[in-house]
Amino acid sequence: MHKSYNVDSEGYYGDFGGAYIPEMMYSNINELKSKYLEISSQADFVKEFDDLLKKYVGRPTPLYFAKRLSQEYNSKIYLKREDLCHTGAHKINNTIGQILLAQRLGKTRIIAETGAGQHGVATATVCALMGIKCIIYMGEVDIKRQAPNVARMKMLGAKVKPAYSGSKTLKDATNEAIRDWINNPVDTHYIIGSVVGPHPYPDMVARFQSVIGLEVKTQLLEAEGKENPDYVVACVGGGSNAAGLFYPYLDDLKVNIICVEAAGMGVKTGKSAATSILGKEGIIHGSKTLLMQSQDGQITEPYSISAGLDYPGVGPMHANLFRSKRAEFISITDKKAMDWGLKLSRMEGIIPAIETSHAFGVLDKKKFMKKDILVFNCSGRGDKDLDTYIDYFKL
Amino acid sequence: MNRINKVLKEKKDILSIYFTAGYPSIDDTTEIIKQLDHSNVDMIEIGLPFSDPLADGPTIQESSTTALKNGMNTFKLFEQLKNIRAITDIPIIIMGYFNPILQYGVDNFCEDCKKTGVDGLIIPDLPIDVYLKHYEEIFKKQNLLNMFLITPQTSNDRIRLIDKISNGFIYMVSSSSITGTVKSFGEDQKKYFKRINDLKLKSSLLIGFGISNHNNFKEAINHSQGAIIGSAFIKFITQNGIYKISNFINEIRGKII
Numbered sequence: 001m002h003k004s005y006n007v008d009s010e011g012y013y014g015d016f017g018g019a020y021i022p023e024m025m026y027s028n029i030n031e032l033k034s035k036y037l038e039i040s041s042q043a044d045f046v047k048e049f050d051d052l053l054k055k056y057v058g059r060p061t062p063l064y065f066a067k068r069l070s071q072e073y074n075s076k077i078y079l080k081r082e083d084l085c086h087t088g089a090h091k092i093n094n095t096i097g098q099i100l101l102a103q104r105l106g107k108t109r110i111i112a113e114t115g116a117g118q119h120g121v122a123t124a125t126v127c128a129l130m131g132i133k134c135i136i137y138m139g140e141v142d143i144k145r146q147a148p149n150v151a152r153m154k155m156l157g158a159k160v161k162p163a164y165s166g167s168k169t170l171k172d173a174t175n176e177a178i179r180d181w182i183n184n185p186v187d188t189h190y191i192i193g194s195v196v197g198p199h200p201y202p203d204m205v206a207r208f209q210s211v212i213g214l215e216v217k218t219q220l221l222e223a224e225g226k227e228n229p230d231y232v233v234a235c236v237g238g239g240s241n242a243a244g245l246f247y248p249y250l251d252d253l254k255v256n257i258i259c260v261e262a263a264g265m266g267v268k269t270g271k272s273a274a275t276s277i278l279g280k281e282g283i284i285h286g287s288k289t290l291l292m293q294s295q296d297g298q299i300t301e302p303y304s305i306s307a308g309l310d311y312p313g314v315g316p317m318h319a320n321l322f323r324s325k326r327a328e329f330i331s332i333t334d335k336k337a338m339d340w341g342l343k344l345s346r347m348e349g350i351i352p353a354i355e356t357s358h359a360f361g362v363l364d365k366k367k368f369m370k371k372d373i374l375v376f377n378c379s380g381r382g383d384k385d386l387d388t389y390i391d392y393f394k395l
Numbered sequence: 396m397n398r399i400n401k402v403l404k405e406k407k408d409i410l411s412i413y414f415t416a417g418y419p420s421i422d423d424t425t426e427i428i429k430q431l432d433h434s435n436v437d438m439i440e441i442g443l444p445f446s447d448p449l450a451d452g453p454t455i456q457e458s459s460t461t462a463l464k465n466g467m468n469t470f471k472l473f474e475q476l477k478n479i480r481a482i483t484d485i486p487i488i489i490m491g492y493f494n495p496i497l498q499y500g501v502d503n504f505c506e507d508c509k510k511t512g513v514d515g516l517i518i519p520d521l522p523i524d525v526y527l528k529h530y531e532e533i534f535k536k537q538n539l540l541n542m543f544l545i546t547p548q549t550s551n552d553r554i555r556l557i558d559k560i561s562n563g564f565i566y567m568v569s570s571s572s573i574t575g576t577v578k579s580f581g582e583d584q585k586k587y588f589k590r591i592n593d594l595k596l597k598s599s600l601l602i603g604f605g606i607s608n609h610n611n612f613k614e615a616i617n618h619s620q621g622a623i624i625g626s627a628f629i630k631f632i633t634q635n636g637i638y639k640i641s642n643f644i645n646e647i648r649g650k651i652i
Contacts, residue, residue: 297499
């Protein structure tokens with residue numbers, strides 16, 4: 001039997017993971033570590049979680065057979081429509097899970113980081129739903145390029161605090177959220193939005209997102225008479241939508257996994273976020289994983305047109321999928337991603353988030369067979385990116 | 396005997412000063428150490444700058460950013476410290492986040508510490524279990540002490556564990572905060588200091604975070620063997636340069652000049 005690609009009892013995925021945290025975070029992380037599995041498996045938690053996913057988020061999201069795309073690329077292409085979730089992306093699956101957990105831990109104040117703003121909106125939404133105070137950290141650069149989401153967070157009653165340090169993007173927003181947590185260790189829960197950070201976050205977020213892959217199994221059985229596709233494909237920044245889709249397939253080696261990273265201007269231009277190619281093993285935000293860094297171990301500033309993929313690291317699950325060669329990693333440039341945003345809009349009537357657009361770039365880079373079944377995670381919708389699309393294409 | 400243990404054995408009211416290597420200018424490291432030596436501080440903590448210092452407040456963050464822009468790195472720090480033991484006998488501790496040390500190679504790093512005469516390390520994001528499993532032997536081989544932090548949230552059981560594996564002092568973080576953000580010590584802190592003292596630990600305690608003047612230095616040494624000052628010192632050299640350091644030290648100690 002081969003080794004599992006899921007987390008082990010120590011919080012590691014192969015060489016990656018763990019909790020490299022300062023003592024100031026220890027009590028909170030330890031509390032989470034010792035309680036997250038127990039709480040999230042209690043009957044009342046499961047019932048409330050499932051109920052909210054169904055009646056509030058709108059799950060199950062459809063698994064849609066993309067007919068025109070399938071014809072053009074001569075294979076069977078399905079889209080898992082996470083863009084149809086309430087708030088417009090998969091992010092809310094995790095925030096629902098974590099807010100229920102935070103309530104059971106007696107926390108009265110929520111903080112979160114956000115890049116594209118999708119996780120910020122999803123967090124602000126569940127805080128409004130539960131009547132809990134909410135503070136969102138967002139890089140100054142991202143506040144400018146994702147203005148519609150900033151407005152939504154404000155409308156929902158969250159306080160949006162700009163991060164001015166470093167590259168003023170997702171990594172710096174995460175630093176500020178961690179500092180807030182250190183300063184407020186008793187009443188506050190930090191809802192991390194991706195499968196990054198110290199254990200148990202990567203596993204906890206992956207479990208809350210695993211509903212994506214589990215639904216695909218049922219839906220594919222109905223559509224194709226089998227649970228397993230030949231390929232599962234998702235974009236990867238931190239990696240939460242990918243982790244959610246891959247989760248039930250991790251140890252099923254007949255299902256090929258493809259992770260799509262943001263090449264930015266190109267992997268060799270110095271303006272990229274393709275961590276698997278440009279990263280080395282190290283520590284970022286409390287996790288041992290692959291990250292982009294200088295020879296001296298300083299974390300370098302990534303670049304992508306898409307704020308949600310603009311992160312110098314990748315979750316430890318994905319670092320292990322890369323090193324063990326369980327998954328194939330492909331990187332797609334800004335230009336290719338933008339072209340796919342337009343193409344998906346015009347071919348299937350679906351305007352994807354720029355993050356999501358990256359995933360489809362695989363179709364130009366790789367040849368598939370007619371009988372191959374591909375499931376793409378259509379992780380978010382493009383409303384927040386309309387200004388960027390319109391400017392880019394001069395529409 | 397390690398210089399840190401010697402000071403802990405012989406002195407009370409210990410004053411330890413933190414500064415960021417390569418700040419304000421890249422070559423200030425040795426001059427700052429010289430000035431601290433002349434000002435009779437008891438220990439020196441050199442901060443190895445990092446791009447993402449999670450546990451630090453704005454003052455130390457900014458000094459780190461400037462130091463990195465100045466071209467500071469691990470290799471350069473060991474260059475600067477090459478002849479440091481001709482200048483001072485004060486214990487020197489390097490405080491750095493784990494990633495730059497990991498990239499330098501923990502073995503190489505510890506070896507260069509030993510070569511230059513560094514006595515101990517504070518690595519806030521190196522967890523205890525990982526240290527014990529992978530690095531304790533390496534540290535010990537080079538006679539490097541590893542200092543652990545405790546906070547008001549740290550349980551008594553965990554403090555006892557930390558006490559057991561500590562071979563230098565325990566760094567008692569004054570309150571739940573990042574560096575440089577505490578104004579003064581309130582009742583909660585005093586209760587916390589008492590709780591720790593009642594544990595009768597074998598290790599010495601030094602209090603750090605939020606100590607910025609004579610009054611809270613005095614309070615800190617009432618509850619511990621000494622205090623660590625970082626942000627306030629960095630603010631001072633930002634405003635006054637590095638040649639008036641003795642004024643700052645005298646003021647903290649309450650000496651009339």
